[in-house]
Amino acid sequence: MTLEHPGRYPVNCHKAYHAHIYFDQNSVERVTVLCAAIAADFGLSVGRIHEKPVGPHLRWSVQVSFSHRDFDAFIPWLDQQRGDLDVLVHGVTGDNYKDHTDYAYWLGQPAELDLSIFEPSR
Template identity: 35%
Template structure:
């Protein structure tokens, strides 16, 4: 696996978990500043469903080499997350190529681009939503 390959995580939260999500988001921001891990982008917190995601979430983009550190940071919060590579297949990225931290959620994959297509959504370094 290419250590510079782009990866993505969606960290989910409900109203009672929002403060934990804010703290985790700040932790990732500190990693960007301190170069502790190659965190490349942190998206805004969305307090409701967006795209295929049925509940509130925020996203981060990171290099494959940061995967273990990102996963550990998420696991320590007790929040759930979907972690996946960024390829040219949105459906596979969110299903067969993804792994869950915590209890999985049912995503609305009908809104994702079909394999091999991208409807103009930036795939790396800029928020998808």
């Protein structure tokens, strides 16, 4: 399923966020350097670099966790530094389905997600 908001730039309206940076075998080295810069320059929590699909993500990805306090500095920096990498940015509200649909934004091109693993919100 493709997300509903493919053209929307991320908006700082939640307390917590994830950024999922997508990559492939040709960009593993580049994403590793990018993640090291994120940890060093912003002190953000960077997850494992998954060289396989994980969760709803059908492409290789790495997750960065951050808060609304980091958002205004981190998102423009990430957008500039990502090059041609696609990034899903979403709020973390406790409702995984809405987080990956209603509260989802893209830097780059939207990617397909497997939303069937989440219970749809009522």
